[in-house]
Amino acid sequence: MGKITFQQSGVLQKSEKDEKDADKTEILIPLQQQHEELSVPVRTRKAAVNGLCCMAFGLVVLMSGLVLASIYVYRHYYISQLPQENLFQCRVLYEDSVYAPFRGRQELEESVEINLEDNYEQINVPVPHFGGSDAADIIHDFQRGLTAYYDIALDKCYVIELNTSIVMPPRNLRDLLINVRRGTYLPQTYIIQEEMVVVGQVHSVQQLGVFIDRLCGGKETYRLKHRSSRRRIDKREARNCHSIRHLENTFVVETLICDQA
16 A cells, blocks of 8 residues: 655745745835925925916906906997987087177087986087187086087197086987977077186096096196186187187087186
């Protein structure tokens, strides 16, 4: 009979020893590599903060651009797009018994824009056929309580407090011009004069409102005041004065702007 022997126990013991040794194996990481791994989250946080700052700055710039674009569109597009029923072309006959007593009736032409929502009037007076008056653009801003005259011949602007005793409010003036257009009412033929004198220069017109700023921005602008005397001055006294004739009531108004004495 043969003899059977088992010698696997030694092999198993050796295998178990190898496994124990394998479990005890250590992985050594260099100190420099450990430092780099620890510093990665800090750099990531800094990058995230910088990204948020850049994004916030970009949003601020974008919003500022949108605001400026809205102001530009409002000033140069929306304001000028008035309904046709608020645009008027006027021709008025009047008599000047002082300066032109032998000419008979004279004709005044002007175009009027009325904005009921923003409560202002804009009047454009072209060069008159018979002289005696300057071409001008006029703004009556009822919200600000100011009137601005831009004398086209002089390329200068003049600003004064709104004279509500002469200038009709936008809605009333609109109703008047509608009746004139229909032929149901004719303005008076006489002329009223208001006298003003320059009292100083205006260095910033932005504070006077968007409408006056649009008219007088970039131009020499002066402040006016009404003269205490209401009499009509003669030709000799009017040498240093400039006349603007326009319709802003049921009668023609002659605005006389005089330099400082």
